[in-house]
Amino acid sequence: MTAAEVTPSSQPFTIDGQLCFALHSASRAMTACYRQGLEELGLTYSQYAVMLVLWQQDAVSMGSLCEQLHLDSGTLSPLLKRLEKQGRVTRRRRPEDERTLEIACTEQGRALRERARGVQRDVELATGMDGPEITALRDQLAGLAERLRTATALGEGRL
Structure with missing residues (x-):
């Protein structure tokens, strides 16, 4: 292998040698x-992610939802409008602070929770991994994501 074919980390400078592509491919496969x-x-998967937060907390501010899902309000707003139109969430301004938009789960939204647990179970089985393996991988990926967000915020994640 020539120097031009190797990154500083000694990983091959090919599509299959890229961590980013392995994560991208795994993410697409998981979502599928x-x-x-x-x-x-x-x-949709994005709506499912919103519902997971709401099943855990019932009602959250738009800011909190954006923070937990690592998405901006411009991405979440149309998604939340569709969920509201389906009767699964409500969106309202908090009376004590009109600037804060609160998103809450409706009864119809809560009714999906148990069925969604079955979907999660099926996906976990499809991974071929046991509980501890899934937990370890999830924790590794969460740590990686946090380090990358930090590096990007500090300007160290330049390509």
Whole structure:
């Protein structure tokens, strides 16, 4: 292998040698695995992520939701409008602070929770991993994501 074919980390400078591509490919495969079960619930993967937060907290501010999902309000707003139109969430201004938009789960939204657990179970089985393996991988990826967000915020993540 020539110097031009190797990155400073000694990983091959090929598509298969890139961590970013392995993560991208795994993410797409994971989302595709969820797609069929979520379609039966009338949810996209992004809507499912919103519902997971709301099933855990019932009601959150738009700012908190953006922070937890690592998405901006411009991305979340149309998604939340669709969920509201489906009767799964409500959006309202908090009476004590009109600047804060609060998103809450409706009864219809809460009713999806148990069915969604089945979708999650099916995807976990499809991974071929046991609980501790899934937990370890999830924790590694969460740590990686945090380090990358920090590096990007500090300007160290330049390509």
